[in-house]
Amino acid sequence: MSQSVLARNPSVLVFLAILGLFTLGVTLMSEWAGSEVVSTSFVKTLGKTLCLALVAVAMDLVWGYAGILSLGHFAFFGLGGYMIGMWLMYERTHGIVVSSLAEAPIPPTEAEIVGAIGNQIFGVVGSREFPAIWAFADSLALQLLFVVLVPGLLALAFGWLAFRSRVTGVYLSILTQAMTLALALYLFQNDSGLRGNNGLSGLQNLPGLDHVPQSSVSIWFFWASAGALALGYALSAWIVSGKFGSVIRGIRDNESRVRFLGYPVEAYKLFVFTVTAMIAGIAGALYYPQAGIINPAEIAPIASIYLAVWVAIGGRGRLYGAVIGAAFVSLVSSWFTGGQAPDVNLGFYTIKWVDWWLVLLGLSFVAVTLLAPKGIGGLVDLWTGRQAPDRHGADLGPDAGSLREAEAER
Amino acid sequence: MSSLLEVSGVSVSFDGFKAINNLSFAIGDAELRAIIGPNGAGKTTFMDIVTGRTRPDEGRVLWGEANVSLLGLSEARIAREGIGRKFQKPTVFEDQTVLENLLMALRNARGPFQVLFYRPTPGDLDRVHELAGEIGLMDALGRKSGELSHGQKQWLEIGMLLAQEPRLLLVDEPAAGMTPAEREHTTTLLVAAAKSRAVVVIEHDMEFVRRLGCKVTVLHEGAVLAEGSLDHVTANRKVIDVYLGR
Ligand SMILES: Nc1ncnc2c1ncn2[C@@H]1O[C@H](COP(=O)(O)OP(=O)(O)OP(=O)(O)O)[C@@H](O)[C@H]1O
Ligand SMILES: [Mg+2]
Numbered sequence: 102m103s104q105s106v107l108a109r110n111p112s113v114l115v116f117l118a119i120l121g122l123f124t125l126g127v128t129l130m131s132e133w134a135g136s137e138v139v140s141t142s143f144v145k146t147l148g149k150t151l152c153l154a155l156v157a158v159a160m161d162l163v164w165g166y167a168g169i170l171s172l173g174h175f176a177f178f179g180l181g182g183y184m185i186g187m188w189l190m191y192e193r194t195h196g197i198v199v200s201s202l203a204e205a206p207i208p209p210t211e212a213e214i215v216g217a218i219g220n221q222i223f224g225v226v227g228s229r230e231f232p233a234i235w236a237f238a239d240s241l242a243l244q245l246l247f248v249v250l251v252p253g254l255l256a257l258a259f260g261w262l263a264f265r266s267r268v269t270g271v272y273l274s275i276l277t278q279a280m281t282l283a284l285a286l287y288l289f290q291n292d293s294g295l296r297g298n299n300g301l302s303g304l305q306n307l308p309g310l311d312h313v314p315q316s317s318v319s320i321w322f323f324w325a326s327a328g329a330l331a332l333g334y335a336l337s338a339w340i341v342s343g344k345f346g347s348v349i350r351g352i353r354d355n356e357s358r359v360r361f362l363g364y365p366v367e368a369y370k371l372f373v374f375t376v377t378a379m380i381a382g383i384a385g386a387l388y389y390p391q392a393g394i395i396n397p398a399e400i401a402p403i404a405s406i407y408l409a410v411w412v413a414i415g416g417r418g419r420l421y422g423a424v425i426g427a428a429f430v431s432l433v434s435s436w437f438t439g440g441q442a443p444d445v446n447l448g449f450y451t452i453k454w455v456d457w458w459l460v461l462l463g464l465s466f467v468a469v470t471l472l473a474p475k476g477i478g479g480l481v482d483l484w485t486g487r488q489a490p491d492r493h494g495a496d497l498g499p500d501a502g503s504l505r506e507a508e509a510e511r
Numbered sequence: 512m513s514s515l516l517e518v519s520g521v522s523v524s525f526d527g528f529k530a531i532n533n534l535s536f537a538i539g540d541a542e543l544r545a546i547i548g549p550n551g552a553g554k555t556t557f558m559d560i561v562t563g564r565t566r567p568d569e570g571r572v573l574w575g576e577a578n579v580s581l582l583g584l585s586e587a588r589i590a591r592e593g594i595g596r597k598f599q600k601p602t603v604f605e606d607q608t609v610l611e612n613l614l615m616a617l618r619n620a621r622g623p624f625q626v627l628f629y630r631p632t633p634g635d636l637d638r639v640h641e642l643a644g645e646i647g648l649m650d651a652l653g654r655k656s657g658e659l660s661h662g663q664k665q666w667l668e669i670g671m672l673l674a675q676e677p678r679l680l681l682v683d684e685p686a687a688g689m690t691p692a693e694r695e696h697t698t699t700l701l702v703a704a705a706k707s708r709a710v711v712v713i714e715h716d717m718e719f720v721r722r723l724g725c726k727v728t729v730l731h732e733g734a735v736l737a738e739g740s741l742d743h744v745t746a747n748r749k750v751i752d753v754y755l756g757r
Contacts, residue, residue, distance in 0.1 A: 345627045347611045351604045358602045361562060362675065363590035363621050372623045497605045497657065509606050509657065 113338045116421050117331055124327040131323075132316040144319040145391045146435060150428050151326035152388035153411070155333045157427035158420055159377035159384070160408050162337050165417030166346065167373045168353025168502025170270075172405045173259075173277030174381050176284050177252035179400035181382030182389030183288075184251055186301035187235060188244035189390060192308035194221045195239070225299050232294030248386040249379040256378030257371065264367040264374075269356070270501030278402045288397035300396025304389055319391070326387045330424070333380050337420055340376070349373055354498030410466050416478025418504060425477050434458060474507045513576065514539045515709050516594075516679055521560060521570030522733075530556045531567065532733035538679070543705035545720045545741075546713045548730035549754050554713045555599055557730070558681045562596050563589040575678075591621060595677030599684050599713075601664035605657030609648050609667060612656050613639045616671035638674070645700065646670040661688045669700055680710045686719050698722045717741075729754065 127147055130138035139147075156178050163169050198217045202209040209217075220229040237243040263276055291297035307318055340346065351359045352366055360366050389395040407430075415426020436442055437458035445452040454461075469476055497504045514537040523531040531553045538544055546554050559565035561572060563586040572581045574592060581589055590596075603612050617635055620626065631639075643649045646666040651659065656667055665685055672680055682701065686694045694716075702723065704710055714720050720727060720741055727744050729736040731753050737744040744750050 340627065343627075344614060344629045344631075345623070347604075347607055347615050348626055350606060351615060354604055354606055355602055357564070357586070358598075358604070360586040361590050361596050362616055362671070363587050364626075365585075365587045365621065365623075369623050504606055506657075509655070 110338050110342055112419075112421060113335060116334060116424070120327060120331055120334075124324065127323065128320060131320050133320040141316045141319045144316075144323050146432075148319065148323035148326045148391045149388050150431050151323070151330045152384045152391070153431050154424040154427040155326070155330045155384040155387075156381045157408060157411050157415070157423040158330070158333055158337050159380040160412045161417055161420055161423035162340065162380075163373055163377040164409065164502070165412060165419070165423065166341050166353065167349040167370060168356075168500060169370060169374060170274045170409065170502055171277045171374065171377075172274045172402065172409060173281040174377065175404035175408055176281035176400045177256060177378040177381035178385035178388070179284075179395065179397075179404075180252045180255065181248045181385030182395040182399070183295060183301065184244050184247040184382070185386040186304050186389055186395050187238045187295075188241050189304045189306075189308065190222060190301050191218065191235065191238035192241070193303060193306055194218045196308055196311075197221070223296065226291040226297050228292075234294050245386075248382050252378040252382035252385075253375050256375045260371045260374040264370045267367075278405070281400055281405055282402045285397045285400045285402070288400070298396055298398070300394055300399075301389075302394040304395065305391065305393040307390075322387060322391050326391070329383055329387055333383070334420060334424070337380075340373075341420070345369075352500075354500060354503040356500050358498075410462065413466060414469050414476050416476030418508060419478050419481075421481070422476055422478030429477060430462070434462070437461070474505055515542075515575065516561065517571075517573045517578075518557075518561065519571050519573075521567045521572065523556060523560065523565060523567045530733050531560065534570070534730075534734055536728065536735065538709050538711060540678070540709055541705065541707060543702065543710045543723060543725040544712070545723055545725055545727045546711060546730055547715065547717075547720060547727060547744075547754070548736070552730040553733040554730055555683055556733075558596060558683060558711075558713070561589075561681060562586060562594060587621070590675070590677075593676075593678035595672040595675045595680050597665075597668050597672050597680070597682045597685060599687070601661065601668050603656045603659075603664050603667050603671070605655065607656060608653055609643065609656050609659070610639060610652045612667060612671055613642060613652075613674050616674040618674065618676040642670045642674055645673070647696065662690065662693045665689065666693075666697070666700075669697070673700075673704060678708050680704060680708060682710065682712045684713055684715065686714060686716060694719055695722070717745075 127139055127144065128134060130136045131144050132139070132141050156174065160171070160174050163171050163174065195214070195218055198214055198221060202214065202217065215231070216229065219231050223229055223231075237247070259280055263273060268276060287293055288295055289298050295301065305315065305318065307313070310318070341349070348359060348364055349369055352369060356366055411426040411430045412423045413426070414430055415424065416422030437454040440455060442454040444454065473479055475482065497506065497509060516536075516538050518534060518536040521531055521534045522529065534553070534557065536557070546557070548554050556565060560567050561581065563581065563584055566582070573579065574581050574594075579592070581592070584592070604615070614631060614635065617638065619629065619635070640649070643652055646669060648659075648663060648667060648670065651663065656664065659667060665688070669682070669685060672682070685701065686697050689697060698719065701710055701712060705725075712723060726739065727741050728738045729744050729747075729750050736753065737747045737750050
């Protein structure tokens with residue numbers, strides 16, 4: 102089975118090989134390997150970028166292949182981060198509390214320990230009680246399960262309601278924006294149980310591994326991110342390779358035609374929406390320990406829009422396009438906003454990239470959409486000699502998400 | 512005679528305009544039927560009702576031996592019941608190859624999980640090749656269907672319809688935009704298909720209908736104006752007035 106997938110998609114092997122070489126290269130040049138070339142903080146940046154690439158692959162699956170322009174997938178990404186963040190914060194605070202109480206003359210009871218942990222974690226929001234959603238925060242296994250389960254269930258419930266009433270196109274996009282906005286606003290509240298706008302912090306410290314330097318932790322997470330991207334990419338390639346891929350591309354280009362073939366379109370959309378939400382959750386769970394902090398601002402509606410922009414710039418409808426888009430835009434973005442880009446002095450005005458980067462990104466998005474709808478990934482076509490078939494100017498289907506002629510390949 | 516599809520007393524109005532007006536229609540197993548009528552007579556709307564795209568305001572649509580009502584069912588469900596449809600404008604999946612189009616249509620399990628693990632069996636591929644031969648697209652199997660000519664797309668859509676193995680085929684203007692030779696081929700395909708299943712063909716072209724050599728139903732203003740052999744209906748005064756006389 103997997104062999105035929107790879108045979109039909111040589112790009113998967115090429116991608117995995119490049120990813121493997123990249124991982125090896127970064128590893129050898131990292132502080133962990135005793136080299137100075139790649140700093141620990143840059144290893145973290147690269148690891149985070151791989152996670153963004155993974156969520157972009159999920160976005161491409163749901164938008165580029167199934168034609169559902171979800172502008173809410175960063176909510177699932179954030180939820181994944183929160184789920185793992187709860188365990189990281191709980192366990193680490195537990196360790197700190199236990200060692201500080203160890204000196205006490207009377208050994209503390211379990212209730213006292215839990216109370217002290219609650220005080221530590223929720224002091225900032227004026228509380229000390231553990232909210233019910235933290236009930237399993239001491240169990241790594243359960244919180245890891247929640248990383249996929251919580252985003253998956255939210256996507257399932259949301260998608261069931263939306264797809265069943267046949268909400269499509271712009272209306273669906275707006276609805277997903279509303280979902281992520283509502284979630285962000287809820288989490289901003291102090292009594293949401295997730296520390297309001299403080300979010301969860303100190304996530305870069307792994308409980309019980311205080312003696313391990315960050316140079317090691319960072320490289321572990323880098324490997325894990327690369328592995329997750331490789332698996333997510335291969336899984337997505339497998340999903341879109343066979344008849345399932347045919348059906349979801351058919352849904353994208355002409356939803357009602359697929360219905361008249363007898364396919365339950367809503368079930369397919371729900372499947373893709375939910376699976377991609379779970380992939381997004383995993384990506385988020387790997388991202389935030391490398392970022393060190395997660396707060397509700399992370400899942401603001403704009404984040405999900407960026408995600409769509411990455412995929413569009415990289416080239417939707419091809420998985421490596423999503424990876425290229427996410428990696429390229431997020432690295433360039435951190436270069437511009439990190440103050441490394443030289444200011445441009447126009448004489449009468451100095452362009453500071455920190456302020457102007459977003460304008461540049463917006464303009465590139467418009468330019469790509471109008472002039473090169475295949476995105477950066479389209480450059481690969483120049484090399485492999487793929488051309489667009491001549492459709493005499495006709496687009497591929499009547500549906501809102503359908504591919505335009507300029508995006509098609511022969 | 513028990514019929515495969517029975518439509519009775521169906522009416523539909525769009526913003527007060529009665530597109531279908533108390534229409535009744537029945538077709539039996541392995542029957543070929545042509546529907547003719549002027550533009551706007553409601554022919555396409557009739558197919559929309561049977562396939563679940565449009566809900567009628569009143570009337571009944573009964574299907575099969577068990578006389579199941581199709582009215583509450585989704586489009587996909589009706590398709591799985593065994594009703595296939597070809598649209599007036601050819602609609603194939605342009606970004607996909609002829610092979611992919613046919614494989615998607617091929618009668619197999621339709622659920623997401625079954626489809627996810629589906630790999631074409633040798634039998635499936637044989638069937639696809641056989642169909643491709645019938646519709647003259649054997650050499651085009653690997654081509655993106657968006658590149659096909661208009662007539663070839665029509666055929667591909669007919670091929671997809673046959674691949675579904677429906678019990679009832681609803682075909683809307685299959686010969687539009689075809690050369691005379693292509694039309695002839697299309698007639699052959701439809702007549703052959705009607706040997707084992709019911710086929711309803713909407714067509715404007717009288718020559719084409721004559722070659723089908725089947726019973727004809729004339730629609731006008733959303734209702735049946737006349738029904739019978741082509742010679743019988745074309746001799747009908749009312750039919751000449753509304754349709755042929757223009
Ligand atoms: N969804 C709709 N909304 C409003 N009016 C509609 C709709 N569908 C059909 N109609 C109207 O119903 C009438 C019948 O249309 P229909 O498409 O069934 O005609 P037809 O017999 O197929 O014509 P043609 O031969 O041109 O294809 C037309 O007047 C059309 O404008
Ligand atoms: Mg019509």
